[in-house]
Amino acid sequence: MARRTTDPHTVDDLTTDVFLAAIDTAASYRPDRGSEEAWLYGIARNLLAAEHRRAAKELHKTGRAAGRRHLDPDDITRIEERIDAERAARPLLTALEGLPESLRAIAELVDVDGLTVNDAAAALRIRVGTARVRLHRARRRLATEATEVTEVTEATEVTEVTEATEATEATEATDATRATDATGHAEPILEGSS
Structure with missing residues (x-):
């Protein structure tokens, strides 16, 4: 679950749900269809898909009803670090x-x-x-x-x-070739003069 969901609370809830579902449906387990581990992964996959559907609905509702929260500098830093790590x-x-x-x-x-x-x-x-x-x-x-x-x-x-x-170099080149005198006219800068 932790590989598919980033929120640790959701991982905890889904892991609990997997084992509760396994206990509730233990009578339906058939050893001839695969190992217990594969059976648990099947349950986990189904619960994870249901969670993704639920979260998508909730996100859609929240997005329509809620305003926007501004990001503070710490949020932006965390986002940038995560983007770099996942690149x-x-x-x-x-x-x-x-x-x-x-x-x-x-x-x-x-x-x-x-x-x-x-x-x-x-x-x-x-x-x-x-x-x-x-x-x-x-x-x-x-x-x-x-x-x-x-x-x-x-x-x-x-x-x-x-x-x-290229844009930075063009701006710097333009700035470096002109200087403004006291009358406001642009004059070329000569090498070695200040």
């Missing part, structure tokens, strides 16, 4: 979000949560062969899309820095 993972997360749900689900369970393909297949209630094919497709698309996103992001950042540098 390296952004291309992969962007690529992961772009995957179809069936591919993203298997990739998250195997590559993020560390389940085996067999356990992930059981959690998703699909055949192991289907899970392997989806995982292969997801990894192949992630590798391609992450590379493309990285190239676009790097090109955009380089362009922005170049444009800002």
Whole structure:
């Protein structure tokens, strides 16, 4: 849960809900469909999806009804630190979000949560062969899309820095070649004069 939700209170609540749901539905567990761990991950995935739907509805309602709160300098600093810390993972997360749900689900369970393909297949209630094919497709698309996103992001950042540098240099060059005399007329600055 902690890998999918940033709020520690929500993680605590969802973890509790997972185990309460497991206790309530223990009679429905079928060992022939997968391990207990995979069964728990399936419950967790369903609860997390329900939480995301609930949070989206609440956010929509809050956004429509509430005013805007201004950020204080500490908030801005925390946001900047978090952005910098997550920069390296952004291309992969962007690529992961772009995957179809069936591919993203298997990739998250195997590559993020560390389940085996067999356990992930059981959690998703699909055949192991289907899970392997989806995982292969997801990894192949992630590798391609992450590379493309990285190239676009790097090109955009380089362009922005170049444009800002060129604008600064042009302004400095203009300022350096002119000085204003007492009458308000611009005169060129000569080297070595002050």
